[in-house]
Amino acid sequence: MQFDQLYQEIILEHYKRPHGRGLREPFGGEAHHVNPTCGDEVTIRVAVAGEKLADVSYEGMGCSISQASASVLHDLLTDQPVGEALKVHDAFVELMQGRGQVEPDEELLGDGVAFSGVARYPARVKCALLPWMAFKDAAVRAGVVVGPEVKA
Amino acid sequence: MQFDQLYQEIILEHYKRPHGRGLREPFGGEAHHVNPTCGDEVTIRVAVAGEKLADVSYEGMGCSISQASASVLHDLLTDQPVGEALKVHDAFVELMQGRGQVEPDEELLGDGVAFSGVARYPARVKCALLPWMAFKDAAVRAGVVVGPEVKA
């Protein structure tokens, strides 16, 4: 059923027991994003060490989808080489904007695959993307060079 | 037929051979009115002598209805006692705004009765009323005391 695909166990798990939550020092860039329709907020901090993202920390308040998405983002990107992290970012954004037509890459996206069902709910895509958009801004502020804007 | 009631012979006669046309001196008040939807214009001058309207002169440019109406207005109001003229004015306005439901007073309105058919054409009521509205303003400026505003 579509609804169960939206709220997959993995998402509810991340929501109830988020990984790596909390804003940590040191960091190279920070971004705060708001979803204007619902007031959900997230702050992301990115710490770069050499070629790697040494830490991606976050704080936020919002629905299960946006909070679980931040938790998954933390898992997927922390300790990753910068180039790899941006690839994951792009793959996640592509999945979310695919209206349910994009086949997710399990290798790349890990728990992020659980968000496939969200792509069928246009009103919720913004929730899932909120931390990822903030991450991108934070990464830029941390000095990471990224590709062209992706629109949510 | 409705259409023939609109363009009664009397109206076409007044249109083709208007009575008392031209702006004359002396006058006590003048008013210039424009119909904003079609650009029709009329200027009316009122000269009061004692209790009487010594002259109602006019100049204008517009359709058969507005021009014939000015001609009839001149006929009906010139040389009339002020009170009588205002009665005629009010009767004419009432006839025009009556959507064809008002029985005109032949005694009072003379050739003005020919405009009964116009009242069935909401878009043309403004044409017929144009000179009468200007007359009222001109009369006020000539010192005549009139009743409350009537809206066209």
Added chain:
Amino acid sequence: MTTLANPTTFDVAALRADFPILGREVNGHPLVYLDSANTSQKPRQVLEVMRAHHERHNGNVSRSVHTLGTEATLAYEGAREKVAAFVNAPSASEVVFGKNSTEAINLVAYAFSNASASAGGDPRFRLGPGDEIVVSEMEHHSNLVPWQLLCERTGATLRWFSLTEEGRLDESSLTELVNERTKLVSVVHMSNILGTINDPSRIVARAREVGALVMLDCSQSVPHLPVDVQALGVDFIAFTGHKMLGPTGIGVLWGRGELLEAMPPVFGGGSMIETVTMAGSTFAPAPARFEAGTPPIVEAVGLGAAIDYLSDLGMAAVQAHEQEITAYALDALSSVPTLQIFGPAVVEGRGGTISFALEGIHPHDVGQVLDDEGVEVRVGHHCARPVCVRYGVPATTRASFYVYTTTEEVDALVRGLERVRKVFG
């Protein structure tokens, strides 16, 4: 149309048959539409009038002498008369059509700035540094942001009523807040988030003492209760067609005739002029002066049909029905564990719009589970973010009722909330 002999009641089940959309399913369940404060559904009577207009009488208004144009003009102006009668306006020429409430409010705000910018502006509409505009913390963004922008443009100061814990206007500071510097007070008649119905009488009395104008945002009141502009004693009201069984694309500004006459034009264009030359123009009297361009013709006609429908029901009956549903819902919701209501907990002085929170569960998730059951509620800040801030929540879940709402639908909401608590408990 479904009216009964008793003027204070109507047969809701029969009336529902007038609303085609109520027959549809959502996610395999019968639609339970509890989002009428956001936008209402439309009865077939309204849709049929609009269709007939399109198929028989479509023409542009106030510009043609031809038959179609005349018929369209009569229909459009007839709608204006219906609107005037519905809110007991002294004259149809006090009714200005625009596209929604938001535009109506902005129109007044820009009349203030245009009057302030021109030397000959009417003093009642002239604003500058030192002058004050008063709103409340309960406003919809549409009755807040236009005044914030106006204050930025003119240098005036925005002030506001705060709210009590119970979700009512705190009028304790009325005399200080509305003072000699106040040029305008603009407050909401019925809150779209708390359901609170404000009685503007003390505010109006105080405004009269200090010579301030009063605008009432009636977007939520005109659809749901009898509104009489003369009894209210205010200067302007705004409301919107789509929340009162009419189509989108049509809104109303009502203003006292002498004020509309004193207001400078805001939008320039066709139909609002008296005469135009390249060097300058003069303007038509109200309401035409404020209706530049081709107006929402078929939308006004649709609003007229919606007003006919509501008038046939009787606004007193509409309000009585909603009071009943609201009392039932307040009671039923109080049985849901961990549920907290924002706004008045009693039916007195409130309408059929109830915002609430389930402890620890985000409104988005509440709304999503309910939608899966066919229950359509709104979640978010409801374009009234300061209210959320006031009560310390980022967002709420809101159920709102209308003429077609039944107690069974409230039951479906309560059942849905049980499932929400199961999924996220």
Added chain:
Amino acid sequence: MTTLANPTTFDVAALRADFPILGREVNGHPLVYLDSANTSQKPRQVLEVMRAHHERHNGNVSRSVHTLGTEATLAYEGAREKVAAFVNAPSASEVVFGKNSTEAINLVAYAFSNASASAGGDPRFRLGPGDEIVVSEMEHHSNLVPWQLLCERTGATLRWFSLTEEGRLDESSLTELVNERTKLVSVVHMSNILGTINDPSRIVARAREVGALVMLDCSQSVPHLPVDVQALGVDFIAFTGHKMLGPTGIGVLWGRGELLEAMPPVFGGGSMIETVTMAGSTFAPAPARFEAGTPPIVEAVGLGAAIDYLSDLGMAAVQAHEQEITAYALDALSSVPTLQIFGPAVVEGRGGTISFALEGIHPHDVGQVLDDEGVEVRVGHHCARPVCVRYGVPATTRASFYVYTTTEEVDALVRGLERVRKVFG
């Protein structure tokens, strides 16, 4: 839908069956509707899409997570994409919906005044004494009065192109008229009174030289010919749904993305915000920033359906059909004694809108007699009074054509004019 294999033509007789109103009678005669430049008739395909939206998918947009809200949002945003594609806009986010062309033009005018009033306003939109705005003597009041009012608000100067005897823009003074002081040139693409189609390419080139923005009033062109904003090279265009087979209550502002981003908000309210506090607000990116309040949802959906209908016909075919009718009408009208045409006498560089005078007979009377024959034409100054002044007449009679117009209808017009001459001769 009535398309034929040949892409440059369609079967008008068959297409007419799509328009219910064309089956009605006026004063005992079959309706001959020659007033499409004023407002067009609507095919049943458009009416059906609107009705289906009301009966199945009605909800408010961009505010709900529920199914109805999501469906309504997809329909509304889908319409935005159709509009963008129709005028070849690079992105749907460059399409701003409002209630008509007039609002679209006023929106740009108020963006200029708001930018001028604030210290941080983008220099391209800042206006003051010494700056100039250029229009033409051919403008509809809706593309003239907003700029007059803007100049009054800011102290800028309004200047204009004059017209040639043949009814064309006189561009001989282009380099003097559009100069370093010019901030904006706003001209009509196709005149609603003369029928003239202006080629903006020289104006655009000159504006680029001096750094001025260019707006094109496409109210009459988008409905009748292929319009490509990228090929035109302008900065803004405005058009209106009701003239292109869509409903009233919907209009479009297209603007280049980077310009929309640089424009301050005009109307405040719901949906145009990023975050709101009592003390101040921040705003959403375009197009949302310019769509305060509940937008004309079903009207946008109707416009989308109208665009589908026109696209199925093919805009090249639509234009070809009108060229044919116009050539026929220019020829037929030239046979009427004492008839004088205002505007280009040849079909080249003009559209299917023909204004004329019958010597000594007032247009009101012409229109009235024609209406008695079921022939609906517009009479008056057509919201372009300066054009009338230019050609020394208070008003004109205007016949205008569209996809459903036939040569038989032109014949009926010519027969009607004979009767006019009999009654008033």
